[in-house]
Amino acid sequence: MPAGSNTQRPLEVTPAQVQAWLEAVADPEIPVLSIADLGILRDVLCRDGELVVVITPTYSGCPAMHAIEQAIGAELRRHGVEHFHVHTRLAPAWSSDWITAAGRRKLLDYGIAPPAQSASGRREPPDGEPRVACPRCGSAQTTRISEFGSTACKAFYRCGDCLEPFDYFKCI
Amino acid sequence: MNRQQALFEYLLRLGDNALILGQRLTEWIGHAPALEEEMGSANIALDLIGQARGWLAYAGTVEGAGRDEDDLAFQRDVMNFRNVLLVEQPNGHYGDTIARQYLFDAFHYPLLTALSACTDQSIAGIAAKASKEAAYHRRRSAEWVIRLGDGTAESHAKLQQSFDTLWPYTGELFALDEVDHTLRRTGVAADLTAVRREWHEHVTRTLAGATLVPPQEGWMQSGGKQGRHSEQLGYVLAEMQFLPRAYRDARW
Numbered sequence: 001m002p003a004g005s006n007t008q009r010p011l012e013v014t015p016a017q018v019q020a021w022l023e024a025v026a027d028p029e030i031p032v033l034s035i036a037d038l039g040i041l042r043d044v045l046c047r048d049g050e051l052v053v054v055i056t057p058t059y060s061g062c063p064a065m066h067a068i069e070q071a072i073g074a075e076l077r078r079h080g081v082e083h084f085h086v087h088t089r090l091a092p093a094w095s096s097d098w099i100t101a102a103g104r105r106k107l108l109d110y111g112i113a114p115p116a117q118s119a120s121g122r123r124e125p126p127d128g129e130p131r132v133a134c135p136r137c138g139s140a141q142t143t144r145i146s147e148f149g150s151t152a153c154k155a156f157y158r159c160g161d162c163l164e165p166f167d168y169f170k171c172i
Numbered sequence: 173m174n175r176q177q178a179l180f181e182y183l184l185r186l187g188d189n190a191l192i193l194g195q196r197l198t199e200w201i202g203h204a205p206a207l208e209e210e211m212g213s214a215n216i217a218l219d220l221i222g223q224a225r226g227w228l229a230y231a232g233t234v235e236g237a238g239r240d241e242d243d244l245a246f247q248r249d250v251m252n253f254r255n256v257l258l259v260e261q262p263n264g265h266y267g268d269t270i271a272r273q274y275l276f277d278a279f280h281y282p283l284l285t286a287l288s289a290c291t292d293q294s295i296a297g298i299a300a301k302a303s304k305e306a307a308y309h310r311r312r313s314a315e316w317v318i319r320l321g322d323g324t325a326e327s328h329a330k331l332q333q334s335f336d337t338l339w340p341y342t343g344e345l346f347a348l349d350e351v352d353h354t355l356r357r358t359g360v361a362a363d364l365t366a367v368r369r370e371w372h373e374h375v376t377r378t379l380a381g382a383t384l385v386p387p388q389e390g391w392m393q394s395g396g397k398q399g400r401h402s403e404q405l406g407y408v409l410a411e412m413q414f415l416p417r418a419y420r421d422a423r424w
Contacts, residue, residue, distance in 0.1 A: 060301055061222020090226070091297030093304060119304075146208035147312035148215040152305070156208060172304045 013081060015044040018051060025075050028067040029151055032110045035068055039098025042089060051076070051084040056094045059152045059172075095119045096171050107169055108135050113157065115171040132168050134159035144168075178354035179292075180234050181254060182361060184244070185351075185397055187227030188255035190302075191245055192405070193276060194220030195412050196263060205266050212312060216273075219305040226298040246416040250399075250406050257396040258341035260405040264334070267320050267327065271334035274313035274378065279345045281306040282370040286362035295360065314378045321382025328383065335379070336387045343392025345371070351397075 022044065023036040035041045035055070043054040053072055057065050069086045076084050096115040099107070104114040116130035132142050134157075141160035149156040154167040173181075197217035204210035228241035239247075258276055263269045284306050287299035320327045346368040355361035379386050395401065416422055 057222075057301075059219060059222060060226060060298075060305060061218035061220070063218065090301055091293070093297070093301040146212055147308060147315075148208075148212040150211065152215040152218055156211075170308065172308070 013051070013079070015046055015051070018053070018076070018079075018081070019044045021075055021079055022053065022072060025068070025071045028064045028071070029153075030107070030110065030112070032106045033103055035072075037100050037103030037106060039094065039100065039103075040068065049083075051081060053084060053086045054089050055086060056089050056092075058094045061152065094172075096169065099169075111135050111166060112154065113166060113168040115169050117171050119171050130171065132157055134162060134164070135166055136164050137162040173350050173354055175354060175358065176234060178351045179360065180231055181351045182355055183227050183231035183234060183295075184254040185256075187224045187231055187241075187244070188253050189259050189276070189280075190220040190227065191224035192253070192255045192408060193259040193273075194218075194224060195408055196259065197269075197273075199263055200269070209266070213269075216309050216312075219302075219309070223298065223302045223305070226302070230294050230298065242416065246413045250401055250409060252399060253396075253401065253405060253409070254399060255396055255405075256341070256344045257393050257402055258338065258345065260396070260402060260408060261338065261341065262404055265330065267331045268334045268337070270313055270316040270320060271331060271338050273309070274317045275335075275338055275342055275375070276345075277306060277310035277313045278371050278374045278378070279342075279367065281310045282367045283362050283364075286367060290362075291359040310374075314374075317378050317384070318382045321379070321384040331382070332384050335384060339387035340391060340393045344394040344396060347392075347394055347397070349397065 019036075019041075022041055023034055025035050025041075027033045027035055027038055027040070030038075038058065040055050040058065041053070042056050043052075045052050045054070053076075055065070055068065055072070065088070072086055073084070076082075097119045099114065107114045113132050113135045116132050131140050132144075133140050134142055137159060139159055139161035142157050143160060144155055145158050145165065146156040148154070149167045153170060153172070155170050156165065157168045158165045194217040197213045197220070200210060200213040202210075204213055224245070225241050228244045232239045232241060232244055258272060261268075261272055263272075281303060284299045284303035287295055288303055290296040290299065317331065320331045322328070346364045348364060352361045352364065356363070376386060
């Protein structure tokens with residue numbers, strides 16, 4: 001997403017500063033989380049005088065990626081940065097392990113059960129079903145209702161104790 | 173066939189499989205048998221279409237003729253599609269859709285896992301991402317096969333019929349041709365013999381769990397990978413391609 005005029009001015013901000021601004025950009029699907037909490041924001045760097053923001057999609061078809069690119073652009077322009085490029089990096093593939101500890105807490109407070117195990121140590125789904133605790137009452141008596149919830153990154157569960165349905169952020 | 177041509181064909185096969193199956197699944201939106209299944213179908217379609225975008229974008233780069241993923245998805249005619257016949261088969265009843273999905277998922281997951289170790293870094297990157305998604309697809313469709321096969325007498329009979337009908341389309345998944353041979357030499361194409369072994373093992377186990385009888389081996393249909401399609405694909409494309417063909421300047 002190149003933007004701005006043809007005259008290339010020297011970069012007037014540091015990548016660290018930009019990183020700090022972008023940490024406030026909310027995920028459009030789960031607005032309590034920032035793109036940094038989710039691990040979508042991978043890097044901010046300066047290449048040949050141009051600011052490059054590197055993001056990695058959570059899922060191949062995640063419809064939020066376009067909105068995230070636009071939100072990054074809006075945030076940068078708000079701070080007067082006109083010359084930048086948002087680069088989508090596929091490899092290494094995004095993992096739910098990249099969600100920060102703060103991100104996991106925010107998910108839980110929002111009513112979404114965070115990933116119940118590490119994706120790297122996870123066994124392949126057919127055999128390694130994790131126990132998912134209810135984000136409302138903490139009960140472990142939960143049942144998966146559907147492999148896919150409101151978005152591809154979530155499954156749909158129901159609590160056997162408080163009887164409330166809830167979303168579970170899948171381990172991937 | 174040189175390496176570049178083979179790579180382009182190979183990428184179209186990967187991309188078109190995902191695109192056409194994704195498009196088929198979107199046909200359930202609005203009238204799936206349950207809300208959860210509607211969301212499941214839509215989310216799997218989203219994964220597949222996202223994967224197709226990756227494959228077709230790279231195919232366009234390899235071809236070097238200035239076509240992007242949208243040009244390849246929306247401006248090609250039936251005979252230029254390279255998907256297997258299985259994925260273009262109609263949705264039928266939900267058991268038909270589940271059987272088609274499972275037979276494909278059981279192939280897709282080991283294929284993508286093998287391609288994650290591909291010597292072509294772009295293929296490896298897309299495949300590593302997609303295989304994580306395909307693992308969930310396979311788990312869901314296998315569970316449905318068991319639930320319907322080991323369900324009521326009616327669901328059992330219907331699902332057995334679905335597998336019997338779709339079985340002749342499974343041979344093509346593993347058929348090798350010049351494209352595979354050209355790319356196998358450089359470690360790009362996946363070893364379909366190993367993929368078939370895992371597919372066969374998984375399908376045998378799932379059908380047993382579903383109390384279904386593995387269909388008899390016999391005549392296998394083929395042709396999709398070379399562009400010879402069933403009449404079904406034209407109808408899929410007519411719906412999928414209408415808007416961008418009728419309105420060439422249409423933008424989101």
